[in-house]
Amino acid sequence: MTQTDKPLDQTVTSGEADLDDLRRRLTSWLSGRPEVAGGAGGSGDSGDSGDARVTADGPGGVEVGEVTRPEASGMSNISILFDACWTSADTGERESAQLVARMCPLDDAFPVFPVYDLARQFDVMRVVGEHTDLPVPLVRWLEEDPAVLGSPFLVMDRATGVAPVDNPPYVFGGWLLEMSPEQRAELQRESVAVLAAIHGIDRPAELLPSLAPARPGEDDGLRAHVDEQREYYEWTVREGGLRIPVIEKAFAWIEANWPADPGPDVLSWGDARIGNILYEGTTPTAVLDWEMAALAPAEVDLGWFLYFHDLFQDLAVTYGFPGIPDLFDHDQVIGEYEQLTGRTVRDLPFYYAYAGLRQAVILARIHRRRIEFGEAEAPDNPDDYVLHNTMLYRLIAD
Structure with missing residues (x-):
């Protein structure tokens, strides 16, 4: 087999973003969701100011914990992990979830694919989750406005378990x-x-x-x-x-x-x-x-x-x-x-x-x-x- 440099343990470059800034932006965005008590129903502003230590003093009492990246992330997208709490607009009760935001590749990330259709992914995951017993993570929100985080993204529940790794195989x-x-x-x-x-x-x-x-x-x-x-x-x-x-x-x-x-x-x-x-x-x-x-x-x-x-x-x-x-x-x-x-x-x-x-x-x-x-x-x-x-x-x- 023909080989390339370090074929079994290759370095992968992905787009970078300031995690504290992403945390502020996620808090602002989640505060504007209609599911959140006091939410405006819109996508929220960019959240470009404020301290990184987010507390429950915004609409809906939204709290977003530390934002991190998974140890292994794909080349066709950027994923970030965070925990969030909010007050439900329907029940008035506090809700919390461990979440993943999956973002489209940034323009400077030399994308692997010409199109990254998050809306289609959102629909497919929703349908598979509704029509099978497979453990497909619950998809909660789709945000197609790139102004929120710098790139469109979807938010789904975080799953537990381990996957067989690709790098090295x-x-x-x-x-x-x-x-x-x-x-x-x-x-x-x-x-x-x-x-x-x-x-x-x-x-x-x-x-x-x-x-x-x-x-x-x-x-x-x-x-x-x-x-x-x-x-x-x-x-x-x-x-x-x-x-x-x-x-x-x-x-x-x-x-x-x-x-x-x-x-x-x-x-x-x-x-x-x-x-x-x-x-x-x-x-x-x-x-x-x-x-x-x-x-x-x-x-x-x-x-x-x-x-x-x-x-x-x-x-x-x-x-x-x-x-x-x-x-x-x-x-x-x-x-x-x-x-x-x-x-x-x-x-x-x-x-x-x-x-x-x-x-x-x-x-x-x-x-x-x-x-x-x-x-x-x-x-x-x-x-x-x-x-x-x-x-x-x-x-x-x-």
Whole structure:
């Protein structure tokens, strides 16, 4: 496998903001919410003055505790953690919650994706929470005015649990590697059940009209999904990138191997992997990260789910580690999924290769971002912008 600088423990740069200032702004904004006694019902002012020690002397008795950042935060967004108390406008009782504000990337953060649609994420999380028993964090508020915190944001309840880490990948060490094979088998079953529950939501297109294809009259979810990925790739090229042979050959392979019958569209999680699930033991306690949700065949998620683990396992073997070879055996996962859903999984090799293509476009953009922030050098071979290019070449050759 072709490697880049420090591929297993990469530095990630995200936008910065003064946390004390964010605390003041959050207090002012929350005081203006209609759910808060005395709230004006608006988004509040910017809260650009006042002491950082916020006390319950504003409308609704709003208190916001210390604002912090999670130890690990994604590159496609900024998350901040805070506790808040307020007086309910409905009951007059004091309420409190541990919250997360998820913000759009700042303009100077070299975004990984061209669009970060918080309203769509808010709607998807709300629908999944209402129509399944999955532990999706309660989404409380959506603020689309960038003047409040400097970027649009949504606020949701904070979840507990731990996720298998990406950087360095969980196959190199940690709690999942230390589990017994029986515990990992149970975690696998629970994780596959998450996919089955998401895909079991009835009438997703009616519940989530914001996921409708961008092109009028287009009702083929797979076609729309692939076209969107190609547009994303072209955007990365226009935004300071370059054409990458392995990606373009993979797009050609996808078109040449199109499924005869892609099957019905479901609500596709999009970033379907265990790194986006929090666990307590083997039990999921939160299902996170819905920015890539779409209407697409169920196999889009299954391919991504399996490919992501295999990519990490391939990295482990490349660097002389055993990894976790007993986790996410393809036949086992397919059998468990089919038993839970009553569906027959079709054309998985196509969707598995498509997952490799999707990840290649994202990794190429991330590597370009690292170059922008001085964390890596530009490789001589364009394919080396894609960490797993050898694995992807192997897939499309087969």
